[in-house]
Amino acid sequence: MRVKLSKRVLKESLYALKSLITGDIRLLLGLVIFMAYAVLAFVVSRFIPFSPKRWGVVPRDIPPCWNYPLGTTSMGQDLFWILTLALQNSIIIGIVVASVSTFVGVVVGLLAGYKGGYLDRILTTLTDTFIAVPSLPILIMLTALFLGRIHILMLSAVLCVFNWPWPAKQARSMMLSLRERTFIETAVFSGTGTVGVILGEVMPLIAPWILANFTNTVLVAIATEAGLATIGVSSLEEATLGTMIYWALQYQAMFRGHWWWIAVPAGTIVILFFSLFLVSTAISSIFSLERSAK
Amino acid sequence: MSKDQILNVQGLIAYYKLRKGDVRAVDDVNLFLWPNEIVGIAGESGCGKTTLIKVLYGLVEPPLSMLSGQVLIDVNGEEIHLYKNTYEVKQLWWKHFSYIPQSSMGVLNPVIKIEDQFGEIFMRGDKNPPKKEIRKIVEKSLDALGLPSEVLRSYPHQLSGGMRQRVVISMATILNPRIVYADEPTTALDVVVQRGILQIMSKLQRDLGNTFVIVTHDMGVQHQITDRMVVMYAGKISEIGGTDDIFKKPLHPYTALLIESLPRLGDKSERKSIKGSPPNLLNPPKGCRFHPRCPYATSECAEKNPSLLEIKNRRYASCFHPLGQ
Amino acid sequence: MRPIIKYAASRLVSYLLTIFIGITLCFIFPRFVPIDPVTTILSRTTQTGAFMEPEAFRAMRETLLETFGLKGSLQEQYFNFLRRAFTGDFGPSLSAYPSKVNDIIARSLPWTLGLLFSVSLISWVFGNLIGLLAGYYKDRKISKTLELFAMVIYPIPYYVMALILIFVFIFWLPLFPLMGAHAIGFKPSLSLEFLLTVLRHSFLPALSIVIVNLGWWILSMRALSTRISEEDFVRFAIVKGLRTRVILVRYYMRNALLPQITQLAMTLGNIFNGAILTEYLFAYPGIGAMLWWAVSSADVNLMMGIVTLSIIAVSTSALLIDLIYPLIDPRIRYGSK
Numbered sequence: 002m003r004v005k006l007s008k009r010v011l012k013e014s015l016y017a018l019k020s021l022i023t024g025d026i027r028l029l030l031g032l033v034i035f036m037a038y039a040v041l042a043f044v045v046s047r048f049i050p051f052s053p054k055r056w057g058v059v060p061r062d063i064p065p066c067w068n069y070p071l072g073t074t075s076m077g078q079d080l081f082w083i084l085t086l087a088l089q090n091s092i093i094i095g096i097v098v099a100s101v102s103t104f105v106g107v108v109v110g111l112l113a114g115y116k117g118g119y120l121d122r123i124l125t126t127l128t129d130t131f132i133a134v135p136s137l138p139i140l141i142m143l144t145a146l147f148l149g150r151i152h153i154l155m156l157s158a159v160l161c162v163f164n165w166p167w168p169a170k171q172a173r174s175m176m177l178s179l180r181e182r183t184f185i186e187t188a189v190f191s192g193t194g195t196v197g198v199i200l201g202e203v204m205p206l207i208a209p210w211i212l213a214n215f216t217n218t219v220l221v222a223i224a225t226e227a228g229l230a231t232i233g234v235s236s237l238e239e240a241t242l243g244t245m246i247y248w249a250l251q252y253q254a255m256f257r258g259h260w261w262w263i264a265v266p267a268g269t270i271v272i273l274f275f276s277l278f279l280v281s282t283a284i285s286s287i288f289s290l291e292r293s294a295k
Numbered sequence: 296m297s298k299d300q301i302l303n304v305q306g307l308i309a310y311y312k313l314r315k316g317d318v319r320a321v322d323d324v325n326l327f328l329w330p331n332e333i334v335g336i337a338g339e340s341g342c343g344k345t346t347l348i349k350v351l352y353g354l355v356e357p358p359l360s361m362l363s364g365q366v367l368i369d370v371n372g373e374e375i376h377l378y379k380n381t382y383e384v385k386q387l388w389w390k391h392f393s394y395i396p397q398s399s400m401g402v403l404n405p406v407i408k409i410e411d412q413f414g415e416i417f418m419r420g421d422k423n424p425p426k427k428e429i430r431k432i433v434e435k436s437l438d439a440l441g442l443p444s445e446v447l448r449s450y451p452h453q454l455s456g457g458m459r460q461r462v463v464i465s466m467a468t469i470l471n472p473r474i475v476y477a478d479e480p481t482t483a484l485d486v487v488v489q490r491g492i493l494q495i496m497s498k499l500q501r502d503l504g505n506t507f508v509i510v511t512h513d514m515g516v517q518h519q520i521t522d523r524m525v526v527m528y529a530g531k532i533s534e535i536g537g538t539d540d541i542f543k544k545p546l547h548p549y550t551a552l553l554i555e556s557l558p559r560l561g562d563k564s565e566r567k568s569i570k571g572s573p574p575n576l577l578n579p580p581k582g583c584r585f586h587p588r589c590p591y592a593t594s595e596c597a598e599k600n601p602s603l604l605e606i607k608n609r610r611y612a613s614c615f616h617p618l619g620q
Numbered sequence: 621m622r623p624i625i626k627y628a629a630s631r632l633v634s635y636l637l638t639i640f641i642g643i644t645l646c647f648i649f650p651r652f653v654p655i656d657p658v659t660t661i662l663s664r665t666t667q668t669g670a671f672m673e674p675e676a677f678r679a680m681r682e683t684l685l686e687t688f689g690l691k692g693s694l695q696e697q698y699f700n701f702l703r704r705a706f707t708g709d710f711g712p713s714l715s716a717y718p719s720k721v722n723d724i725i726a727r728s729l730p731w732t733l734g735l736l737f738s739v740s741l742i743s744w745v746f747g748n749l750i751g752l753l754a755g756y757y758k759d760r761k762i763s764k765t766l767e768l769f770a771m772v773i774y775p776i777p778y779y780v781m782a783l784i785l786i787f788v789f790i791f792w793l794p795l796f797p798l799m800g801a802h803a804i805g806f807k808p809s810l811s812l813e814f815l816l817t818v819l820r821h822s823f824l825p826a827l828s829i830v831i832v833n834l835g836w837w838i839l840s841m842r843a844l845s846t847r848i849s850e851e852d853f854v855r856f857a858i859v860k861g862l863r864t865r866v867i868l869v870r871y872y873m874r875n876a877l878l879p880q881i882t883q884l885a886m887t888l889g890n891i892f893n894g895a896i897l898t899e900y901l902f903a904y905p906g907i908g909a910m911l912w913w914a915v916s917s918a919d920v921n922l923m924m925g926i927v928t929l930s931i932i933a934v935s936t937s938a939l940l941i942d943l944i945y946p947l948i949d950p951r952i953r954y955g956s957k
Contacts, residue, residue, distance in 0.1 A: 388861030
């Protein structure tokens with residue numbers, strides 16, 4: 002059973018890679034850009050020549066030039082190195098939040114769709130309510146109470162609260178349409194338990210959708226954290242894409258003409274998000290094409 | 296085009312141009328239509344019937360491409376080349392000839408009332424007939440099809456499948472076109488409803504006096520309402536003739552086998568299906584396209600392609616050895 | 621009429637539940653903070669050097685305990701909390717003592733509402749219009765360019781777009797003023813001068829939300845419109861020789877608008893979130909900016925008030941839209957036979 006499951010998941014992933022190579026340009030472009038950032042975040046950041054939280058390491062307020070390719074901040078930090086660190090933290094937050102919320106969301110959604118009845122109704126109402134509640138004010142209120150010293154993991158946990166409904170909704174609707182298909186009935190009649198059916202039969206089919214959703218959630222999580230940071234309620238001691246913006250605003254970077262301090266995190270966000278968006282739309286359209294071809 | 300014909304097709308060739316090659320769906324087709332008749336186009340699925348209708352209608356979109364041949368239509372006494380004046384085709388649609396598509400399930404706009412959808416049909420340009428007149432015409436048509444006038448105030452989802460099909464038929468005949476193409480008009484319906492629809496269409500044709508072209512693979516339907524039949528195989532016409540004549544004494548071996556596969560009351564012998572399957576239109580067989588499945592095939596059939604010839608009075612077949620000749 | 625009643629009833633239930641759960645979250649969350657929030661705020665207040673009489677200190681402590689619902693047993697706390705939320709009693713603002721929270725909110729709410737309504741309307745209408753045509757002419761170059769444009773714009777967070785606009789139009793080409801909703805010294809009135817200065821000041825904040833939102837509507841409507849073009853009833857309409865205008869309006873638009881209306885209800889919360897940060901960046905005196913003010917001055921009464929209000933406001937708008945929907949969709953209005 003386990004062997005069958007992993008074989009199928011493997012097959013699907015290999016198919017995905019094949020599509021990649023046979024060239025959906027969106028997927029290729031998106032992945033290339035994202036990989037570039039990931040390398041910056043996780044590989045290049047290993048080479049930071051100084052402790053990241055120190056101030057006054059380099060001359061302040063220098064525009065981009067040969068020595069300091071992205072310029073420096075008013076606190077005397079090299080923007081390039083800070084960026085690698087910020088990318089690392091932001092991406093980690095994004096992936097952690099996306100992993101947990103997608104996992105929870107999918108479990109909830111699949112259960113609700115599969116079991117139906119009372120359980121379904123309760124879970125769906127819960128899901129819809131969480132989607133409807135405006136998340137930002139509540140998040141702001143909560144994180145404000147930490148006075149800017151919230152731990153990254155705590156922050157991630159908080160972000161998960163509002164990100165699980167979307168995958169849940171999607172997983173449930175897919176489960177509902179798959180439930181009627183004969184291969185599910187076959188599995189059930191041959192004695193496979195609920196978990197077995199879900200893992201073995203359903204997952205391989207919806208794995209690409211989950212992946213697209215996952216990518217999207219990474220984007221949303223990073224965006225939310227950056228938004229909270231901009232307003233000053235994230236963990237301000239850490240370097241993230243959002244806290245870069247925060248500190249730049251605090252030091253009036255725009256008005257003092259130090260445009261690079263804002264441009265770097267803002268520009269990075271725009272390009273990074275574009276690449277994530279490309280990846281997730283490409284995945285959904287590749288696999289919806291395959292679906293209709295079936 | 297001879298004087299009394301209303302449609303004349305010569306050497307029509309239309310392929311689907313795909314990356315892997317050309318699908319030769321309509322390959323050198325000749326036929327004609329007279330006024331006041333019901334003509335059936337018969338053949339297995341995939342033989343090119345639907346494509347033929349699309350081309351006759353003027354509905355050629357990529358990857359379908361009309362390569363050569365001509366389609367002549369008689370419009371108010373004038374002979375019009377369908378593919379020479381492309382800008383005019385849209386003007387002719389619905390007024391001079393109409394088209395009933397295959398499935399009636401989703402062809403009606405779900406958010407507009409039926410009466411408004413009829414109204415749209417009459418909005419042809421500057422000179423539109425007044426609303427009252429439109430209403431009278433529509434009500435008369437619905438009545439002839441056995442539909443109550445409440446249908447007008449309804450939305451499509453409130454009507455049953457049979458009712459929707461009749462609404463579609465009404466829409467297709469309301470401007471009194473000379474030709475009505477119907478693509479598998481009864482396939483999606485159950486047998487009882489099917490019979491009703493066929494009877495309605497038959498009566499409608501008699502009342503309007505125009506020409507119906509019924510495309511269907513169902514030989515039973517062909518026998519029930521058509522006057523004349525055009526049998527297609529693999530993109531080519533294999534036989535044309537009066538329906539009764541064909542059923543009594545088919546000329547083309549393919550037609551004979553088609554008829555034999557029909558169940559008949561009282562006949563308890565085993566139904567024979569035709570061995571093999573229709574050829575792939577990407578790469579049809581050389582010579583007569585039916586020869587691999589034909590029980591009477593000779594070496595000539597494998598080499599040369601028989602053309603459609605008049606064998607007897609008003610009966611045509613494309614075969615080197617037509618049955619009984 | 622029965623299907624509508626069922627639909628309205630279930631929407632109403634969801635509405636009440638949403639508000640209920642939202643407010644409950646406000647109750648639960650402060651309990652997860654490691655440092656007791658009351659202490660946090662009290663120490664913040666004394667930190668700033670303000671001297672307080674012991675009496676006042678104790679009174680403040682009481683108020684704070686009430687705000688967070690920390691008095692009494694857990695059930696009592698919850699019950700009181702809910703009661704206060706539903707009766708709209710948020711007490712005095714801690715930072716602008718003794719002004720009442722409700723007054724502060726009442727002053728800033730109209731600005732936010734004005735911004736939100738105009739922004740939502742403009743981007744929805746134009747985005748859908750453009751998307752509709754882009755889907756109808758889906759193979760033309762301009763349609764594909766628009767799609768690309770929308771794909772680049774849509775993922776940009778609202779506040780990043782705000783930063784970009786600030787950079788371009790305030791810093792680089794100083795065309796617009798930065799602060800506030802109107803030039804200093806104006807008293808709100810209905811004079812033309814006042815309206816003009818309001819427009820000038822709210823243009824950029826509105827634009828930043830409109831651009832990003834437009835991206836989303838163009839993208840989703842184009843996809844919807846493309847799907848509609850493949851529907852049987854559209855093909856049949858073409859075959860019937862109907863005029864292009866009729867097809868666009870009655871076949872495309874009428875069918876596409878319905879899901880887009882539902883979408884609007886769902887994205888309201890999103891737009892609201894964006895408005896909060898945008899107001900902060902542009903110092904636009906709506907409740908978003910007030911929220912930031914409350915946060916930075918640890919004014920929890922104001923915070924609670926604004927957050928509760930946001931939950932109610934967004935849910936109510938979504939509810940209203942959801943209730944209008946069945947009146948337009950004939951499939952719900954007249955159920956199936």
